[in-house]
Amino acid sequence: MPTLSMIPSPVRLCTVLTFGLLAGCTHPVVCEQPPAAMRVNPLTETQAGVSAQPLPGRWWQLYQDPQLEYWVERALANNQDLAQAQANVRALLAGIGEFQAQRLPATSLGIAATYGRDSDDQTLAQARDSRATSSWQFNPGMELAYQVDLWGQVQAQIDRAKAQAQAAAAAHDAVGLQVAAQTSRAYIEQCVYTARLSQARQALHTLDRSLLLSDRRRQAGIATALDGERLLGLREQVRARIPVFEARRQVALFELSTLAGEVTVDHTQPCAAIPSLTAALPTGDGWHLLERRPDVRQAERALQAAGLETDIVRADLYPKVRFGAQLASADRHINGLGASGAITFGVGPLISWELPNLQANRARLGKAQALQQAQRAHYRSVALKALKDVRQALARHAGEQQHLSSLQAALEHSQRGFALAEASYRAGTQDGLALLDSERELIALHDQLLEARGKVARAQIDLFRALGGGW
Numbered sequence: 001m002p003t004l005s006m007i008p009s010p011v012r013l014c015t016v017l018t019f020g021l022l023a024g025c026t027h028p029v030v031c032e033q034p035p036a037a038m039r040v041n042p043l044t045e046t047q048a049g050v051s052a053q054p055l056p057g058r059w060w061q062l063y064q065d066p067q068l069e070y071w072v073e074r075a076l077a078n079n080q081d082l083a084q085a086q087a088n089v090r091a092l093l094a095g096i097g098e099f100q101a102q103r104l105p106a107t108s109l110g111i112a113a114t115y116g117r118d119s120d121d122q123t124l125a126q127a128r129d130s131r132a133t134s135s136w137q138f139n140p141g142m143e144l145a146y147q148v149d150l151w152g153q154v155q156a157q158i159d160r161a162k163a164q165a166q167a168a169a170a171a172h173d174a175v176g177l178q179v180a181a182q183t184s185r186a187y188i189e190q191c192v193y194t195a196r197l198s199q200a201r202q203a204l205h206t207l208d209r210s211l212l213l214s215d216r217r218r219q220a221g222i223a224t225a226l227d228g229e230r231l232l233g234l235r236e237q238v239r240a241r242i243p244v245f246e247a248r249r250q251v252a253l254f255e256l257s258t259l260a261g262e263v264t265v266d267h268t269q270p271c272a273a274i275p276s277l278t279a280a281l282p283t284g285d286g287w288h289l290l291e292r293r294p295d296v297r298q299a300e301r302a303l304q305a306a307g308l309e310t311d312i313v314r315a316d317l318y319p320k321v322r323f324g325a326q327l328a329s330a331d332r333h334i335n336g337l338g339a340s341g342a343i344t345f346g347v348g349p350l351i352s353w354e355l356p357n358l359q360a361n362r363a364r365l366g367k368a369q370a371l372q373q374a375q376r377a378h379y380r381s382v383a384l385k386a387l388k389d390v391r392q393a394l395a396r397h398a399g400e401q402q403h404l405s406s407l408q409a410a411l412e413h414s415q416r417g418f419a420l421a422e423a424s425y426r427a428g429t430q431d432g433l434a435l436l437d438s439e440r441e442l443i444a445l446h447d448q449l450l451e452a453r454g455k456v457a458r459a460q461i462d463l464f465r466a467l468g469g470g471w
Helices: 009-024 059-063 066-078 081-103 119-127 153-218 225-259 286-290 293-316 354-427 432-466
Strands: 106-116 135-146 320-329 343-352
Touching: 059 066, 059 153, 066 081, 066 153, 066 225, 066 320, 119 320, 153 225, 153 293, 153 354, 153 432, 225 432, 286 293, 286 354, 293 354
Parallel strands: none
Antiparallel strands: 106 135, 135 320, 320 343
């Protein structure tokens, strides 16, 4: 076995230089830790109507509303923003193979055919005291080169491409979560205004009945025309809401069709009722919030890619080592290209070092390190925002749920009050003003209750979205 002293001095020098650089230029990979603020469970305080059951991926199915499932599934299948995100993921996945191919040897084939005289022809002709003649000369060749990944640059490029693809996949999940949430909110919006339209028409029917009663009492001389005029004013107020409710329902339907990638709007299947959960709202385990939030995963992968970019740029500070083999042939005649005297070959390493550009490479390294620090700050900001979103969504949901419960209790009292006022008005023990006030309060509470149910449903959607939607 040959020792280092037996190796020729040029090769020995290259070997010592190579291993010396390897020993002095190893950079350990530092893993980024989540911010300290994310090492707490944001779901420690259990609220009414909330459970720690796992959050399902298709959370919109919890409402058991076939139309809601229909719209969300169509949006996830046809939404153009989601299709663009999917194309970005495919493009980055294809780019991984490009960097993986750098691990393979590169081959090149070529043939040169020249006509003329070279310096050897001139020298030979001068020695013979003759004139050099022009002729064809053929020079085919094949070269095989392989770059040794001493500093891990090729591997870092592959890992960076994978991290970028994973970031794009997380961005795709974020778009999908956004599309599902927007579609659910638009569907709930049109359900709310459909219900408010129905309630307004029902209120008009009730007011017509009250007007008929008031007119009979006026004809009997028991009531005055003032009672009827007040009821007529209230009826017109309720009637004035109908065009607004209809327009807003149309706006929500247009939003649904756009999210689902459709041009026409289907008016044949109105929403039957405002979606509501029949069981406690599942929130899952708060400790795994970082894993569920796609925006946090995207920021984490982007930070990883920024760190790998720093390693890639740092590798440019050190020499590139390539091993290659070359096989060539040269002869004035094609049939002589295969002769042993015409064939040349060479095998050996090549070390290249861009010394004049070291300053520029160091500047690039400083830029990459600064961008890595910026990405680290962005990751921590996204993680803290995720925690804030969950806490705010929980607080809004609790507030809207309590508001709805209070309105339901108020509506029950108002319904009993209206029934008593109507009975007293028929009996003549109360004037029309008491009936008017009671009816106005009942109509307002019915409308507020429908709006509150919509707010609770929207707060639930916001909470599902803040929790990461199960993705």
